[in-house]
Amino acid sequence: MPLVAGLGELGYFAAYHPATTDAQSAAYLTGFVLVMLGLVVAGPWLTMAAARTVARWTSRPAALIAMRRLGDDPRAGFRSVAGLVLALFVTTATLSIMSTINANRDALNGAPEVRKAVVATSLLGPEQSALLPAVPDGVVARARAVPGFEGMALLHDNPAGIGASRYGRERIVPVLVRCSELAQIPVVGHCAPGAVVAAVDRNDVLDLQAHPDKEWPSAPVTAEEVAGLPVAIVYATTDDSPAAKEQLRTLFTVEFPSYLARMAEDWSSEGQKKLQGWRRLADAVLLTTLPIAGCSLAVSVVAGLSDRRRPFAMLRLAGAPLRLLQRVLGLESALPLLAVSALAIGTGFAAAELFLKSQMRYDLVSPGPAYYGLTGFGLAASLAIIASTLPLLKRITGPEAVRNG
Known part of the structure; x- marks a missing residue:
């Protein structure tokens, strides 16, 4: 049937x-x-x-x-x-x-904690060649010197697929982050007790939601090995002051030209436009089908x-x-x-x-x-x-x- x-x-x-x-x-x-x-x-x-x-x-x-x-x-x-x-x-x-x-x-519009963040991600997708091999120490120092800066973590690519899972036929590969850095951005979650490196779901980092209670599984790699992997996401948090967020976004845009640096407001405006389009489509469907x-x-x-x-x-x-x-x-x-x-x-x-x-x-x-x-x-x-x-x-x-x- x-x-x-x-x-x-x-x-x-x-x-x-x-x-x-x-x-x-x-x-x-x-x-x-x-x-x-x-x-x-x-x-x-x-x-x-x-x-x-x-x-x-x-x-x-x-x-x-x-x-x-x-x-x-x-x-x-x-x-x-x-x-x-x-x-x-x-x-x-x-x-x-x-x-x-x-x-x-x-x-x-993003959870209140997420609205304090500035995130830089690759414009070209998760391919290894498109990612930053590393973030210079000078850039990290300049970010920390921004008034209103609170914390920053570098989320690294995971070419070996450590901690990968499956959703149907889709293979979900997490990004890797050192627990010492993850502790600086608690909005994303935290490591298990005693863990050195965590495997974090990329979608949960970029979904505009806060996950402070999320305990990420540990990854069987050392902090030194993770530091040698390309950087997939740069995640920084601020005191929510516009000046701090704009300075960090400008810094990331200049230093990482192949990446897109955005705040929660940028993502939310795109989401609002898409959702508004879906609402108009739903209204058109309802106003058309029921009278007919x-x-x-x-x-x-x-x-x-x-x-x-x-x-x-x-x-x-x-x-x-x-x-x-x-x-x-x-x-x-x-x-x-x-x-x-x-x-x-x-x-x-x-x-x-x-x-x-x-x-x-x-x-x-x-x-x-x-x-x-x-x-x-x-x-x-x-x-x-x-x-x-x-x-x-x-x-x-x-x-x-x-x-x-």
Whole structure:
């Protein structure tokens, strides 16, 4: 089934994702498209299962008639709500991803301790040839002489892969730092008792978050061996005065021209721009899909009613009350909507969880009141659309609708 295949593909790439951004985008896009196709394929089956379940537990005539028709032709029952179900899936996945990013980056401006830092990293990536072979003692002395300077650590490249771990097929290689220097920047964490060299996750150094309680594992190398390795990151902390941070950034920019020296504000401004772009994309998705899905629902319900006006007219002539027929029509539309919407919402959460785990290593966070309010409004509006079509039943099921020709 495409739904299982799509979630399976997303799950596969959560553990084994391609190394390039383009390949990852193609993989996730394929997975999400398969999930949406799976929802469309699974919708009629779920509609039929729900109808049969309700039929076993009800004795009301309207419910029995509606459930019998849905059980006999679940595709027709699901067709009217297919657009809204897909909109709910897209909405759930989009807002879940957005809310999780917001929750994990509530410090897009950087944690207070991180805002005191100035960090220099290579512009050309982690390749050995692009890294500084060493930081001259004179540069270190000039940095320490800056008024407001508090501490500095040199985080070294790790070509031997000491302390490396795996995340799926991705090999995560930490940077190495002497514990005597790591103690000068406690915002990054600390060494284990008695350790001389620590293996530190590069991402945790550059994520704008404070990790003072993080105890990094020791690395089986000597301080002298680490000092001979190229420098991957220069991390300095200040008293948070603008003058100190600007002087250090200027010093690192001049002395390390192949490196990019930035403060937390620089990273956060880039993050804010990206997040703002994602928010606009989410707004566009919501403002586009929900109205289209609502219009699709209205057209489908009216078209279905028009196609069945003769059977409904004959039921009215046979003595069936109009209110009974309206309840039949309402149940036929509402049951697929509610049953398959639950599947779409759950699938949206699952797809968002797999994406966040693989791309950002975040745990899914509840979307919050805005999502639940929007979902409730969407479902309520859909039920209102269904209810608004019921008065048509009286107008198009008169005796003239039974005549032949």
